[in-house]
Amino acid sequence: DAGVIQSPRHEVTEMGQEVTLRCKPISGHNSLFWYRQTMMRGLELLIYFNNNVPIDDSGMPEDRFSAKMPNASFSTLKIQPSEPRDSAVYFCASTIQRDTQYFGPGTRLTVL
Amino acid sequence: AQSVTQPDIHITVSEGASLELRCNYSYGATPYLFWYVQSPGQGLQLLLKYFSGDTLVQGIKGFEAEFKRSQSSFNLRKPSVHWSDAAEYFCAVGAAGYALNFGKGTSLLVTP
Numbered sequence: 001d002a003g004v005i006q007s008p009r010h011e012v013t014e015m016g017q018e019v020t021l022r023c024k025p026i027s028g029h030n031s032l033f034w035y036r037q038t039m040m041r042g043l044e045l046l047i048y049f050n051n052n053v054p055i056d057d058s059g060m061p062e063d064r065f066s067a068k069m070p071n072a073s074f075s076t077l078k079i080q081p082s083e084p085r086d087s088a089v090y091f092c093a094s095t096i097q098r099d100t101q102y103f104g105p106g107t108r109l110t111v112l
Numbered sequence: 113a114q115s116v117t118q119p120d121i122h123i124t125v126s127e128g129a130s131l132e133l134r135c136n137y138s139y140g141a142t143p144y145l146f147w148y149v150q151s152p153g154q155g156l157q158l159l160l161k162y163f164s165g166d167t168l169v170q171g172i173k174g175f176e177a178e179f180k181r182s183q184s185s186f187n188l189r190k191p192s193v194h195w196s197d198a199a200e201y202f203c204a205v206g207a208a209g210y211a212l213n214f215g216k217g218t219s220l221l222v223t224p
Contacts (some may be wrong), residue, residue: 004155019154033211043202043214056211091155100146103156 004104006092012110018080021107024073025094033093033101034067034077043091049075056094061086082111114139116205118215126223132189133218135203143197145186145214146204147177157203162186173197198222 005024010078013019025032034046047057049069057067069075079086089108093101114140119143125131137143144163148156158162160171167179186203200219 012156042216044213059211064181093156100158100161102158103148105155 006104018083019075023092024077024107029094035091037089084111116215118139122219131193132150135186137205141206148202150200177222
């Protein structure tokens with residue numbers, strides 16, 4: 001089975017540009033999580049979905065961030081406009097309810 | 113509120129020596145506990161998990177962890193460390209199927 005797939009693996013953009021990160025969860029998993037990893041704050045949850053429905057978005061930093069899950073096999077995290085402080089590694093993880101979260105390789109975002 | 117404390121930011125051990133990484137948690141109910149490992153530039157890989165039952169759990173790569181409710185701890189151990197174990201280790205707590213709260217991580221350096 002393929003694991004969680006994230007694209008792009010690396011993204012370099014300029015401040016003010018729109019950034020879209022993509023995630024394909026493991027087939028059959030019904031929960032999807034977006035985490036952000038920074039040196040200062042460590043790993044923190046941004047948002048998670050259960051059966052394609054957003055359950056908890058309290059970790060989304062501000063209105064510049066939005067996430068969607070239009071179907072069970074695809075999710076996006078969008079930042080518009082991007083700022084240098086958004087530079088981080090963004091991870092997507094998926095799970096079947098009541099089981100382990102499996103993480104993708106991450107997207108390293110650099111905002112200049 | 114859930115929280116995880118990993119008291120040691122960095123640990124250095126000699127190859128072949130034993131290892132113990134500490135993890136303390138705060139959780140209102142019976143916790144689901146996890147240890148993940150992250151190699152540089154990689155995603156998070158599950159080492160082991162505790163949901164219920166035997167408090168000593170075995171994981172991959174020769175790791176084990178012991179859940180001690182009275183001490184709110186879930187320490188990770190390995191009897192003999194290999195150079196390839198050098199990585200960042202994260203303890204996490206949460207309800208299965210829900211978002212995880214991660215500790216800040218412990219960076220392991222293995223010396224010859």
